[in-house]
Amino acid sequence: xxxxxxxxxxxxxxxxxxxxxxxxxxxxxxxxxxxxxxxxxxxxxxxxxxxxxxxxxxxxxxxxxxxxxxxxxxxxxxxxxxxxxxxxxxxxxxxxxxxxxxxxxxxxxxxxxxxxxxxxxxxxxxxxxxxxxxxxxxxxxxxxxxxxxxxxxxxxxxxxxxxxxxxxxxxxxxxxxxxxxxxxxxxxxxxxxxxxxxxxxxxxxxxxxxxxxxxxxxxxxxxxxxxxxxxxxxxxxxxxxxxxxxxxxxxxxxxxxxxxxxxxxxxxxxxxxxxxxxxxxxxxxxxxxxxxxxxxxxxxxxxxxxxxxxxxxxxxxxxxxxxxxxxxxxxxxxxxxxxxxxxxxxxxxxxxxxxxxxxxxxxxxxxxxxxxxxxxxxxxxxxxxxxxxxxxxxxxxxxxxxxxxxxxxxxxxxxxxxxxxxxxxxxxxxxxxxx
Amino acid sequence: xxxxxxxxxxxxxxxxxxxxxxxxxxxxxxxxxxxxxxxxxxxxxxxxxxxxxxxxxxxxxxxxxxxxxxxxxxxxxxxxxxxxxxxxxxxxxxxxxxxxxxxxxxxxxxxxxxxxxxxxxxxxxxxxxxxxxxxxxxxxxxxxxxxxxxxxxxxxxxxxxxxxxxxxxxxxxxxxxxxxxxxxxxxxxxxxxxxxxxxxxxxxxxxxxxxxxxxxxxxxxxxxxxxxxxxxxxxxxxxxxxxxxxxxxxxxxxxxxxxxxxxxxxxxxxxxxxxxxxxxxxxxxxxxxxxxxxxxxxxxxxxxxxxxxxxxxxxxxxxxxxxxxxxxxxxxxxxxxxxxxxx
Numbered sequence: 001x002x003x004x005x006x007x008x009x010x011x012x013x014x015x016x017x018x019x020x021x022x023x024x025x026x027x028x029x030x031x032x033x034x035x036x037x038x039x040x041x042x043x044x045x046x047x048x049x050x051x052x053x054x055x056x057x058x059x060x061x062x063x064x065x066x067x068x069x070x071x072x073x074x075x076x077x078x079x080x081x082x083x084x085x086x087x088x089x090x091x092x093x094x095x096x097x098x099x100x101x102x103x104x105x106x107x108x109x110x111x112x113x114x115x116x117x118x119x120x121x122x123x124x125x126x127x128x129x130x131x132x133x134x135x136x137x138x139x140x141x142x143x144x145x146x147x148x149x150x151x152x153x154x155x156x157x158x159x160x161x162x163x164x165x166x167x168x169x170x171x172x173x174x175x176x177x178x179x180x181x182x183x184x185x186x187x188x189x190x191x192x193x194x195x196x197x198x199x200x201x202x203x204x205x206x207x208x209x210x211x212x213x214x215x216x217x218x219x220x221x222x223x224x225x226x227x228x229x230x231x232x233x234x235x236x237x238x239x240x241x242x243x244x245x246x247x248x249x250x251x252x253x254x255x256x257x258x259x260x261x262x263x264x265x266x267x268x269x270x271x272x273x274x275x276x277x278x279x280x281x282x283x284x285x286x287x288x289x290x291x292x293x294x295x296x297x298x299x300x301x302x303x304x305x306x307x308x309x310x311x312x313x314x315x316x317x318x319x320x321x322x323x324x325x326x327x328x329x330x331x332x333x334x335x336x337x338x339x340x341x342x343x344x345x346x347x348x349x350x351x352x353x354x355x356x357x358x359x360x361x362x363x364x365x366x367x368x369x370x371x372x373x374x375x376x377x378x379x380x381x382x383x384x385x386x387x388x389x390x391x392x393x394x395x396x397x398x399x400x401x402x403x404x405x406x407x408x409x410x411x412x413x414x415x416x417x418x419x420x421x422x423x424x425x426x427x428x429x430x431x432x433x434x435x
Numbered sequence: 436x437x438x439x440x441x442x443x444x445x446x447x448x449x450x451x452x453x454x455x456x457x458x459x460x461x462x463x464x465x466x467x468x469x470x471x472x473x474x475x476x477x478x479x480x481x482x483x484x485x486x487x488x489x490x491x492x493x494x495x496x497x498x499x500x501x502x503x504x505x506x507x508x509x510x511x512x513x514x515x516x517x518x519x520x521x522x523x524x525x526x527x528x529x530x531x532x533x534x535x536x537x538x539x540x541x542x543x544x545x546x547x548x549x550x551x552x553x554x555x556x557x558x559x560x561x562x563x564x565x566x567x568x569x570x571x572x573x574x575x576x577x578x579x580x581x582x583x584x585x586x587x588x589x590x591x592x593x594x595x596x597x598x599x600x601x602x603x604x605x606x607x608x609x610x611x612x613x614x615x616x617x618x619x620x621x622x623x624x625x626x627x628x629x630x631x632x633x634x635x636x637x638x639x640x641x642x643x644x645x646x647x648x649x650x651x652x653x654x655x656x657x658x659x660x661x662x663x664x665x666x667x668x669x670x671x672x673x674x675x676x677x678x679x680x681x682x683x684x685x686x687x688x689x690x691x692x693x694x695x696x697x698x699x700x701x702x703x704x705x706x707x708x709x710x711x712x713x714x715x716x717x718x719x720x721x722x723x724x725x726x727x728x729x730x731x732x733x734x735x736x737x738x739x740x741x742x743x744x745x746x747x748x749x750x751x752x753x754x755x756x757x758x759x760x761x762x763x764x765x766x767x768x769x770x771x772x773x774x775x776x777x778x
Contacts, residue, residue: 257565264600394611410647413769417643
């Protein structure tokens with residue numbers, strides 16, 4: 001099983017362990033199991049079947065596996081089902097007859113309207129028919145454009161894009177991956193990285209609790225050193241009986257001061273949690289776009305756009321489907337080029353990641369009975385990395401919230417332009433405010 | 436003027452700009468490629484319009500030629516702006532004659548170092564405070580006795596320390612986000628985002644996305660570092676913007692000594708005298724510590740709120756404002772209020 005190496009191979013913080021993320025391991029995506037993928041191929045245009053497939057896909061969630069790539073490499077997720085030639089052909093087989101039915105239906109209405117207009121010499125009707133015939137051709141052309149766009153997005157190799165712009169070395173072990181895979185890879189990689197930082201923050205908060213409650217009773221001597229510690233224990237146990245102490249002394253929590261830094265980590269922890277949930281949210285939106293938009297919004301939009309008086313709604317659905325299938329993944333995939341870069345800016349290496357999968361509860365044992373401090377044991381000799389965790393929380397916010405929101409807003413902005421291209425004007429400002 | 440001569444004019448402008456490509460690096464090559472591709476597509480559209488006598492296609496070609504010209508002018512302006520800023524940076528007095536981008540990164544790096552010193556200072560103080568305030572004295576014989584916590588009064592400092600840590604945490608996170616954005620812009624803004632934006636802008640259907648990428652590239656590469664440097668100049672102790680209320684003017688970087696807080700100390704056995712009176716030794720020590728803290732608190736507040744949070748707020752506001760303006764100029768009107776609200 002391959003492992004995503006979140007720490008750069010040359011750094012001393014290489015403690016990378018595969019951990020479950022969304023029900024799998026972090027090392028990449030696989031498609032849903034074959035049985036589910038089979039359902040995803042719509043052999044008929046049944047809306048019920050499409051809805052069922054969509055539901056199953058969402059329930060299946062995201063699963064991960066890999067193809068045996070060597071450690072230190074990132075394996076991007078494979079292309080989504082819409083890029084699978086068989087599935088794409090299946091979708092087209094489902095949509096093309098629907099488009100043909102809509103076109104014939106519309107042609108009949110236009111023909112009747114034109115004949116009626118000629119018969120009663122009503123220029124309004126004939127003009128309407130002439131306008132509609134152009135719209136019919138636009139609708140048919142838009143189907144071709146949309147599927148060309150999807151095919152292009154599937155075939156764009158982001159490694160080639162990376163090479164075209166002369167960017168630095170990549171860590172990916174795969175020679176090619178599509179724009180869709182890169183977009184998905186961005187969100188998965190972001191989520192996994194944020195999860196690691198979140199774990200590190202959780203470790204620190206747990207450590208502060210342990211440090212806070214560690215107390216010592218000093219019945220004799222000072223609080224430092226092994227010998228003093230031992231003498232203290234003897235006097236505490238037997239001093240009362242021997243009347244040489246034991247009943248008098250000082251109690252102290254020598255490490256409790258570390259816990260005063262907990263509020264700083266709590267702020268970072270809250271921010272990290274928000275970033276993590278945001279990354280997951282955007283990932284599910286992307287998964288829905290890959291399935292629901294193609295299987296439901298697009299055919300419905302194409303059909304409705306061919307029906308008189310429902311053109312506005314149809315255009316909107318087509319624009320939304322097209323933009324969210326192209327612009328949203330495009331923006332995410334561009335940022336993915338940094339995540340797989342040898343020197344990632346957004347996802348830097350840090351000593352704080354050392355604590356990502358450590359168990360803070362196992363760091364203190366009976367052997368610490370004679371210790372004057374357990375700080376060194378709890379923080380494994382490298383010290384408190386709270387400052388680093390707080391710093392990384394800023395990166396995680398950018399990765400999990402800022403960039404995906406930017407991608408979503410750009411897709412929403414593109415909807416307006418594409419809709420204008422299709423001949424309709426819409427105001428999405430209210431919807432954008434909901435983001 | 437018909438579309439044909441306009442296309443020739445566009446290509447001529449492009450040829451004039453090509454000499455800038457050596458100065459501007461890779462992005463100009465990609466931009467030139469995008470413009471040439473667009474010109475070829477437009478020529479085909481125009482030919483189809485003429486060949487089949489479709490007025491809509493001819494009109495589309497006419498309209499798009501203007502957009503192509505606008506793109507070429509935009510490329511020229513950006514190349515000029517980049518060259519101008521690069522020539523301007525030596526005059527900014529940045530250490531070692533750093534470039535515009537590196538200068539702003541250096542400023543933020545220093546700020547983060549200051550924040551690290553503040554964090555360490557506060558942390559060290561907290562470690563001492565926690566330990567000293569937890570001390571208690573007990574005396575028992577055969578199950579009868581008492582416990583006294585004479586150092587517990589130091590716990591009064593826990594709340595302000597907690598508040599300071601929260602403020603510091605926000606400040607560090609914000610400054611590091613800004614640093615990451617600047618690092619990203621240095622590496623990708625003109626190398627990836629801008630040429631990609633120009634490429635997308637040349638096609639009508641992706642003009643919105645292209646405008647966004649152009650806006651993002653320009654805002655990140657030019658305006659964000661400008662805001663950071665501007666804030667640094669304003670807050671520099673040698674300038675008029677600096678508030679003399681802070682007493683002895685802090686240097687550009689706060690050393691660890693400037694931010695080291697007095698160590699908390701308490702003797703748990705000094706809670707009373709043998710005569711039955713109250714010992715004031717610990718109270719005197721605590722008062723001395725509070726007084727010493729008061730002299731440091733302004734430096735901390737200045738670091739957290741002005742150097743950290745305010746610099747970030749000004750930087751992000753500049754980023755959003757410039758992103759919106761440049762995107763609009765590039766043909767994409769994006770409502771960024773949601774993004775501003777989230778950040």
